[in-house]
Amino acid sequence: MLTTPVFAAGSGGGSSSNNPCNAGWVWDKTERKCVRQSSEVDQESLFEAGRSLAHAGRYQEAIDVLELASADDKRVLNYLGFANRKLGRVDVGLEYYRTALAIDPEYTLVREYMGEALLQKGDLEGALEQLAEIRRLCNGRGCSEYAELSGQIADYINKQDG
Structure with a gap:
């Protein structure tokens, strides 16, 4: 399992939380901390984490996170x-x-x-x-x-x- 930090990129414009999370975790904007990836995490956090993973070339991890989203x-x-x-x-x-x-x-x-x-x-x-x-x-x-x-x-x- 990869443990390289994931940086959940913002959605453009303004400041965003670029906090690192290990594989299997996503930055939850509501909780303001890394949480285990699950469908309980808010939609925006799942999207941002999945997009960041995809742009980092971590495609299967991105899919795993994005499949939890709507x-x-x-x-x-x-x-x-x-x-x-x-x-x-x-x-x-x-x-x-x-x-x-x-x-x-x-x-x-x-x-x-x-x-x-x-x-x-x-x-x-x-x-x-x-x-x-x-x-x-x-x-x-x-x-x-x-x-x-x-x-x-x-x-x-x-x-x-x-």
């Missing part, structure tokens, strides 16, 4: 898709992305990650469709999700041509 939270579904995709379970990841989009079709981050998953499957056309949707939703090219997926698509095309 299955109708688009952010949770997005990171379940992300972690599964990074573990090579691209089809599982795509199902999570589709479920998140059913909740919020304008969620550009899930569209970016879905485009990356489609590229992993060799579906350039599908990735370009996601890029077009992101562009529409961002009123042009003014969002990071567009720039990220556009770069991924360019790299994919360059590898195909090379």
Whole structure:
């Protein structure tokens, strides 16, 4: 079992509690301490811990935490898709992305990650469709999700041509 600390990242803007928790524990914002991961922990704390684990490359741990959270939270579904995709379970990841989009079709981050998953499957056309949707939703090219997926698509095309 890994014992590397987990830093529960904030949700952007303002200050957040970046306190370390060992594997199997999550930072509970309500209790203001590390607690054993369980469905009793508040939704936001589970999401933040799962997202932090996923970004740290600890994908299975992220999945274990996120599966305790609400299955109708688009952010949770997005990171379940992300972690599964990074573990090579691209089809599982795509199902999570589709479920998140059913909740919020304008969620550009899930569209970016879905485009990356489609590229992993060799579906350039599908990735370009996601890029077009992101562009529409961002009123042009003014969002990071567009720039990220556009770069991924360019790299994919360059590898195909090379």
